[in-house]
Amino acid sequence: MTMDHVPLRIQKFAYDIVYYVLWAVEMVLFLRFLLKLLGANPYNSLVSFLYSTSRVLMGPFDGMFGISSVDNMVLEPSVLVAMVFYALAAYALVTFIGMITPANKINIS
Numbered sequence: 862m863t864m865d866h867v868p869l870r871i872q873k874f875a876y877d878i879v880y881y882v883l884w885a886v887e888m889v890l891f892l893r894f895l896l897k898l899l900g901a902n903p904y905n906s907l908v909s910f911l912y913s914t915s916r917v918l919m920g921p922f923d924g925m926f927g928i929s930s931v932d933n934m935v936l937e938p939s940v941l942v943a944m945v946f947y948a949l950a951a952y953a954l955v956t957f958i959g960m961i962t963p964a965n966k967i968n969i970s
Contacts, residue, residue, distance in 0.1 A: 872962045876955055883951040887944055889915050894940040900933035919943055 893915040901908045922939040929936040 869962075872958060875958045879951050879954050879958070883947060886918060886947050890918060890940050890944045890947070893919070894937060894944075897935040897937050897940075900935070915940075918947070922946070 889911065892911055896908055896911065903909060903912060919940065922943045925939040925942060926937075
């Protein structure tokens, strides 16, 4: 193997890491949104774990919008904003990684 492809392999690895982390974050936030919307029991151990895990991700977005509720069903629009923000941040990070990869090492085909 030649050293010419090493930057591309590192770039692909970095892309993969960013996208796997984004996928995990988006899934946790989506499940939070869905479970709250469906009125899941917050005292269930799995639901409680998911809410506590997603609380860290929701920190900067808490209080951004009001929360609407009917009985035990909750609509939390700040979760959707957080999902968009994290997707845009991942895109920006991938773009930055692409910018710092040496241009003469990139194989377009």
